[in-house]
Amino acid sequence: MARLVTERADTLPKLAEVFREHGYDGASLAVISAATGLGKGSLYNFFPGGKAEMIDAVLAEIRKVFDETIFDPLAGEGGSEEPLGAMFSKVGRYFLDGDRVCLMGALALHDPHKTFAGVVRDYFHRWIEVVATRLRELGWSPDKAQAEAEEIVANIQGAIVLTRATGDRGLFQRLVERQRERIGIVAA
Amino acid sequence: MARLVTERADTLPKLAEVFREHGYDGASLAVISAATGLGKGSLYNFFPGGKAEMIDAVLAEIRKVFDETIFDPLAGEGGSEEPLGAMFSKVGRYFLDGDRVCLMGALALHDPHKTFAGVVRDYFHRWIEVVATRLRELGWSPDKAQAEAEEIVANIQGAIVLTRATGDRGLFQRLVERQRERIGIVAA
DNA sequence: TGAAAACTGTACCATTCAGTACAATTTTGT
DNA sequence: ACAAAATTGTACTGAATGGTACAGTTTTCA
Numbered sequence: 001m002a003r004l005v006t007e008r009a010d011t012l013p014k015l016a017e018v019f020r021e022h023g024y025d026g027a028s029l030a031v032i033s034a035a036t037g038l039g040k041g042s043l044y045n046f047f048p049g050g051k052a053e054m055i056d057a058v059l060a061e062i063r064k065v066f067d068e069t070i071f072d073p074l075a076g077e078g079g080s081e082e083p084l085g086a087m088f089s090k091v092g093r094y095f096l097d098g099d100r101v102c103l104m105g106a107l108a109l110h111d112p113h114k115t116f117a118g119v120v121r122d123y124f125h126r127w128i129e130v131v132a133t134r135l136r137e138l139g140w141s142p143d144k145a146q147a148e149a150e151e152i153v154a155n156i157q158g159a160i161v162l163t164r165a166t167g168d169r170g171l172f173q174r175l176v177e178r179q180r181e182r183i184g185i186v187a188a
Numbered sequence: 189m190a191r192l193v194t195e196r197a198d199t200l201p202k203l204a205e206v207f208r209e210h211g212y213d214g215a216s217l218a219v220i221s222a223a224t225g226l227g228k229g230s231l232y233n234f235f236p237g238g239k240a241e242m243i244d245a246v247l248a249e250i251r252k253v254f255d256e257t258i259f260d261p262l263a264g265e266g267g268s269e270e271p272l273g274a275m276f277s278k279v280g281r282y283f284l285d286g287d288r289v290c291l292m293g294a295l296a297l298h299d300p301h302k303t304f305a306g307v308v309r310d311y312f313h314r315w316i317e318v319v320a321t322r323l324r325e326l327g328w329s330p331d332k333a334q335a336e337a338e339e340i341v342a343n344i345q346g347a348i349v350l351t352r353a354t355g356d357r358g359l360f361q362r363l364v365e366r367q368r369e370r371i372g373i374v375a376a
Numbered sequence: 377t378g379a380a381a382a383c384t385g386t387a388c389c390a391t392t393c394a395g396t397a398c399a400a401t402t403t404t405g406t
Numbered sequence: 407a408c409a410a411a412a413t414t415g416t417a418c419t420g421a422a423t424g425g426t427a428c429a430g431t432t433t434t435c436a
Contacts, residue, residue, distance in 0.1 A: 044395075
């Protein structure tokens with residue numbers, strides 16, 4: 001029996017980066033092969049289902065990372081504002097101040113067969129939900145908390161679009177800073 | 189000499205819709221042909237340069253429409269808030285309350301060869317610029333006006349992403365309404 | 377009306393696509 | 407060391423890709 005600790009998981013970051021940069025249609029097997037350094041043999045050994053299985057694995061991994069490092073820490077009990085501030089920092093780091101595409105957001109725009117509609121919807125629902133929950137715990141009314149949470153997540157997605165469009169990473173930071181301030185001010 | 193009023197311009201809306209829904213890579217000639225009802229012969233008659241020329245024409249048309257109906261009306265002199273309100277209304281109608289993708293925004297995310305970087309950057313710069321200009325005319329400081337303009341445009345882009353992700357057009361409307369309110373409140 | 381230009385459908389081309397087959401190699405547990 | 411399993415590169419397949427060629431039709435204008 002060969003090792004069960006495959007290298008499959010190690011390829012996920014590179015795979016994710018390819019899909020982020022090229023999109024699903026643009027990520028041909030040739031591009032994927034070049035980016036991962038793996039030949040077709042290896043790719044189909046790890047992902048017998050081909051591209052479909054690759055992006056499924058990538059999306060599951062993304063969801064896991066966000067759950068563990070960003071969403072869950074926000075959902076826990078506690079009346080502090082610090083977890084929200086941490087969320088902004090982690091998100092900025094993850095998306096490289098808007099230089100790196102949000103794959104979930106990209107799939108929200110282009111998914112003609114609605115293949116990823118479920119994962120994408122759940123991802124954003126969860127994100128908005130945990131932010132709103134935290135705001136309520138800070139004393140915001142349910143309506144205000146929901147609206148503010150939606151605006152925060154929308155702003156982050158929009159900030160990525162604008163940063164990619166303008167090439168100005170300062171723009172992302174400025175936008176996030178404004179969200180931070182608004183929460184701090186109104187919550188005080 | 190045959191008519192010079194070709195049907196080429198008539199195909200642009202359908203062409204734009206295809207690129208919006210499928211992205212550039214996802215819009216194969218088969219899809220384009222089906223969506224426009226034009227065979228390859230006609231398509232290459234109107235657009236000898238193929239897909240590249242098609243999307244160039246689409247982007248130029250989009251830019252023209254936005255300039256004439258949205259950007260220019262904002263740029264003119266005048267201390268009224270009404271043009272800003274009109275901008276939100278027109279944008280909501282154009283993007284079908286977030287149901288319709290912003291092609292410029294989509295290309296900001298996926299453009300591995302930086303083919304469209306110029307048009308996309310100019311489009312968003314112009315958008316932000318005209319909003320900021322109008323805010324300054326309303327008495328905002330240059331810094332505040334710039335930051336607010338960036339946030340407004342980012343919010344619209346993010347609203348499209350979230351609406352496509354959740355399928356909830358009310359979300360788009362709620363987000364835009366919040367921008368409207370903030371401007372009204374702070375400007376007052 | 378008639379010739380020139382614009383338009384369009386069809387067949388075709390070379391290339392790239394995702395995916396398969398499989399032999400050869402490497403790794404693994406014993 | 408050795409056999410089984412995992413891994414990998416290469417060659418291949420049929421389908422789809424973007425694009426070309428061109429004959430036939432329609433439109434235009436003089």
